[in-house]
Amino acid sequence: MIYLRLFFEFCKVGLFSIGGGLATIPFLTDMGHRTGWFTPGQLADMIAISESTPGPLGVNMATYAGYTTAGIMGGIIATLGLIFPSLVVTMIIAGFLQKFRDSAIVDALFYGLRAASVALITCALLQVAKIALLDHAMPDGTVQTFYWPAIILAAIVFICIRYTPLKKLHPIIFIAVSAAAGIALGM
């Protein structure tokens, strides 16, 4: 039964890929080998598509592999398989936190944990900044270390969202305007 198999295989990916996004890639590569549901080339395409569509890579890959193997239902079932383990684990932890939220020990744990969380997000920010602003491949094949159009666009967005009345606008508006700027400037 292909639906069960899809659910189960993506369940395993969901269970073992801790830390999200890029952590799923080795598991997906391995799955492609074992099942033949997608080739390494298709996986690379999917990583590129995931960078350009709203979905997380794992969800996108599950939907894509499920669809190519067993149609629309396959796409949906594979995705549900992927999120099932994290849904269960997170619900258990959320219930636990709810129950012990007034405990001084949990509070002390989160006092340290939160600082680490912000540090990890800062690190992710550095990764995003490196991809977005540095080492840009130009159409003529050269690589620009500092990609000024992107750096200036990022600086303008940052100033607008921090220091001007425009900060009341929804972030998606800045994203849409930046997409238009990217097209207009041929970035």
Place this chain on the structure above:
Amino acid sequence: MTERKPIPLLADLYLTFARIGVMMFGGGYAMLPILQREVVEKKGWATEDQLADYYAVGQCTPGIIAVNTATFVGSSTRGAAGAVIATLGVITGPVIIILIIAAFLSGFMDLPVIAHAFNGVRACVTALILSSVIKLFRGSVTDWPTRIIYLAVLALAAAGTFATFSGAAGRIMDLMTSPVFLVLAAGFAGLAVRASKGGLRK
């Protein structure tokens, strides 16, 4: 953490997370500015601090951070039903988009106009995440112990991300720079700091 939160309708939970789902270009971290706006500022379903907590726990549990955060917010506002509904909401848009791309747009990524647009989006997302990090930093990194934890975790995580190590020392570094290890170590550091100040006896 004892403030009263508004209790959302399940439909509101679903629709809000479905809306967030189609806006999270660039993965879980890019979702942060959107979550701050939609969930903290507009709906009041969580505080800035709680978002940082959810991200921290999301780093050490299976699954995608964006999905885990949706599960957390749903669970803390409407229990198990809320957790399931918010999670299904956040993946609805991405699933539909990929089904359309898989069915009709095999050459989607080769269009120059898409590449240009996303170079613009990525620059913007960098600025938005920076702004989110500043907000979270002010709420969470408030004294010397948390400043030290922040700097230590950032240094190790950045080393793990941008440098490669080999051999036996490499395996130790791989462990020490993994998010799971860093988050757990920071939690215990927090516990030790509070314990040394006698803050665990209430």
